[in-house]
Amino acid sequence: MKVKVVTRILEANDRIAEENRKRFQDAGVYVVNLMGAPGAGKTSLLERTIRELKPHLEIGVIEGDIVGSDDAERIGALDVPVVQINTGGACHLDANMINEVLDELPLKELDMLIIENVGNLVCPAEFKVGEDMKMMVLSIAEGHDKPLKYPLMFQESSALVLNKIDLLPYMNTDMNKVRNDSLALNPKLKIFEVSCANGAGIDAWAQWLSALTS
Amino acid sequence: MCLAIPSLIVSIDDLIATIDVYGARRQVSLMLLPEAPRIGDYVLVHAGFAIQKIAKETVESGEIMHEASIALSILDIVQTKCQEEGCRSVDSVKVRIGKAAGILPDSLIFAFDAAKDNTVAKNATLTIETVPVGGTCRDCKKEFTVEDAQYVFSCPHCGSKSFEITSGREMDIVDMEIN
Numbered sequence: 328m329k330v331k332v333v334t335r336i337l338e339a340n341d342r343i344a345e346e347n348r349k350r351f352q353d354a355g356v357y358v359v360n361l362m363g364a365p366g367a368g369k370t371s372l373l374e375r376t377i378r379e380l381k382p383h384l385e386i387g388v389i390e391g392d393i394v395g396s397d398d399a400e401r402i403g404a405l406d407v408p409v410v411q412i413n414t415g416g417a418c419h420l421d422a423n424m425i426n427e428v429l430d431e432l433p434l435k436e437l438d439m440l441i442i443e444n445v446g447n448l449v450c451p452a453e454f455k456v457g458e459d460m461k462m463m464v465l466s467i468a469e470g471h472d473k474p475l476k477y478p479l480m481f482q483e484s485s486a487l488v489l490n491k492i493d494l495l496p497y498m499n500t501d502m503n504k505v506r507n508d509s510l511a512l513n514p515k516l517k518i519f520e521v522s523c524a525n526g527a528g529i530d531a532w533a534q535w536l537s538a539l540t541s
Numbered sequence: 542m543c544l545a546i547p548s549l550i551v552s553i554d555d556l557i558a559t560i561d562v563y564g565a566r567r568q569v570s571l572m573l574l575p576e577a578p579r580i581g582d583y584v585l586v587h588a589g590f591a592i593q594k595i596a597k598e599t600v601e602s603g604e605i606m607h608e609a610s611i612a613l614s615i616l617d618i619v620q621t622k623c624q625e626e627g628c629r630s631v632d633s634v635k636v637r638i639g640k641a642a643g644i645l646p647d648s649l650i651f652a653f654d655a656a657k658d659n660t661v662a663k664n665a666t667l668t669i670e671t672v673p674v675g676g677t678c679r680d681c682k683k684e685f686t687v688e689d690a691q692y693v694f695s696c697p698h699c700g701s702k703s704f705e706i707t708s709g710r711e712m713d714i715v716d717m718e719i720n
Contacts, residue, residue, distance in 0.1 A: 329718050332622055336614050336636065336712040413567075418607055450607050450643055475702055479643070482706075511703035514679070 340454055344422035347429065347457025354434035356387075357540045358442065360456055362480055363464035365446030368490040370398045371523035372464050373443060377405050379533035384438040384540060389428060391420040391445045398443065408432055419451040420444050426457075438540045448473070452480040460539065462486040468494055471501040474508040481512045486519065488532060493522040547583040547595045547609075558591060560584070575659055585609070585656070595655055611644060611712070612652035615667070616660055618714055623661045628719035631662040635716050639672040641694075641709035646671065665717070674709030 335341065351358045363369045370390075377386055388409040390399040399411035410428045412420060425442065432440065442458065444451040452461070463484045465473055468491050474481045481487065487509055495502070502520075509516055517535065521528035548560035548569070556571045558578070571577065573590045584591035593613075619634055634653075638644050646669045653667040674694055675686040680701035686708075687694050695702050 328628075328720070329716055330622065330626055331716050332618065332714040333716070334618050334622075334714050336611055336618065336714060339614060339617060417610060421610075453643060478702075479641075508702060511679075511701070514703070 337454070340422045342422075343426050344455035344457040347422055347425055348459075350429060350434065351440065351457060351459070354437070356434055356437045356440050358440045358456075358458045358460075359536075360442050360444060360451075360458035360461045361464070362444045362448075362451045362461060362484070363446065364448040364466075364469060367446070367464040367466045367469065368523050369443050369446065369464050370401055372488060372490060372521070373402060373441060374405060375521075375523050375526065375529045376441075376533050376536065377402070377407055379529055380439075380537050381405070381407070384537055385436055387432050387434070387437045387440045389420075389425065389432070389440065389442045391424070391443055393417070393445060408437070414445055418445060418447050418449075419454050420456055421454045422456050424456075439537075448477040448480055452483040460485045462488065464488045464490050465505070466491045467498060467500045467502070467505070471504040471508075474505060474512055478512050481509050481516065484513065484516060486517045486535070489518065489520045490523055492520045492527060493524050548586050548591075550578055550580055550582050550584060550591075553578070553580060558584075560586065560591075585613070593656055593659070608644060608648040609652040609656065612649060612656050612667075615653060615714060616656055616662060619662050619665075619717060620660060622717070623719060626719060628661070630720045631665040632718040632720065633666045633668060634662065634714065635668045635670060637670045637672055637711050637713045637715050639674065639709040639711040641674045641706060642712050644712065670715065672708055672711050674706065676704040676706045676709075679703040679705065 361369055386407050388402045388407060390411045392398055392413060394413050396411045399409050402409045410431045412424050412428060442456060461484050463480050467489055506518060519528060519532040521532055550558045551561050552559045557568055558571050560567055560569055569586050569589055569591045571591050573592050578584060578594055583595045583597060585593040585595055619631055650667050657663050673686050673688045677684050678696040678701050680703055681699040683698045685697050687697055696704055
C-alpha cells in the first residue's frame, strides 16, 4: 500500500526550533546565530563584541564545536554565562542541541544570546535553531570568491562581518567583489568591516547589533 | 534530528561505553541499543545515547556526516508514520531533494542503507527525485530553471548571480510503500 507522507525532512528540527524561539521570546532575549568558516574569527568577534557591549547589555553565549572547550574558556574569561556544546563530529548545530542546554543559561536575565555555530561555511545555514537573526563572519583572507562559492549562508544571513581588514595591505582580496557579490546574493545584507586584531570597526558593528535588542 | 558521525567504542562497563570521537573520549549510554555492542564497534551517538550500531565499512568510507543526519531524520519520520498506519514493514520511501539543498543523492542512499537495519524500514529502498533549481532573476526579471545546476549557478538569460530561488532547496518525504 502506498501512503502519502509529504513531510519536510527537517520538520522535527523546525518544530524544536519553534519551541526554542517561544522560550526566547518569553524570556525577552534576542538570539543571534553566528556562522562562518573555521578561522574566520567568530570567537574573536564575540570577544570584541562582548567587551564593547557588556556595560550596556547582559549577553550569554552558546559555543558549538566538534570537540573541546577552548572557545568556551575564552568567552568564560570575560565573565559572561557560557555553555559549550560538543557535536562529537556533526558539522552544524541543530535545534535539539540548543534545546538541551537552555536550562543551563539564565535566559530571563539576558538581553542577548549569541550562538556560535560550528565552523563551516555550508550546512549551518540549513538548520534553524530558534534564532531571531542569522549572521556570518568572513575573513578577507578567505578570498573574494567565497560569496559566489557558498551562496546559501550569504543569502540566509542578515549581517556579514568582514574580519581581518588589517591584513588588506598584504592580500589580493578584491573588497568590491566581496561586497558586490554578497549584495547580489542578498540585497538586504548589512555589511561591516572590522579587525578583531586592532579593534577597527568594532564600535559601528556593536552599535548596530545592540540596537536590535531594543 | 542531526546525529554525530559514528563513534568508536573503546571500552564498555555494563550499560555505559567510552567512545572515541576524533581522539576525544566521551561516555555514552547503551540503553537504547537493541543488542549490546562490542569493543571496536561503531555507533551513532545522539544526546549522550548510542542509538544505532553502524558497519565499519560505512564509517571508513567517510564523507557521510551530513547525509547521515538527514537519513536518520528520514527514518525517524518513516517510523512515526508507520506506527500511525500500523504497518509491519516498509518497501520503499520516496524523497524529493532540491539540487541546491546541499545533499549528495548517492551519499544519502548510502547513509540510509547503513542506518536502516533494526528499523521497520530495514528492507526499504530509498528513491530520490531531484528538483532542478529555479529562480526569478533580480536583474533581467525573468524566471528560469537550470536543469544541471548544483549548489552554485547563475541566471541562464543574463548571467546575473542575483536572484530569488523559487525551487531547488526542497528536502521532503513524498510517500512510502508499506505492508
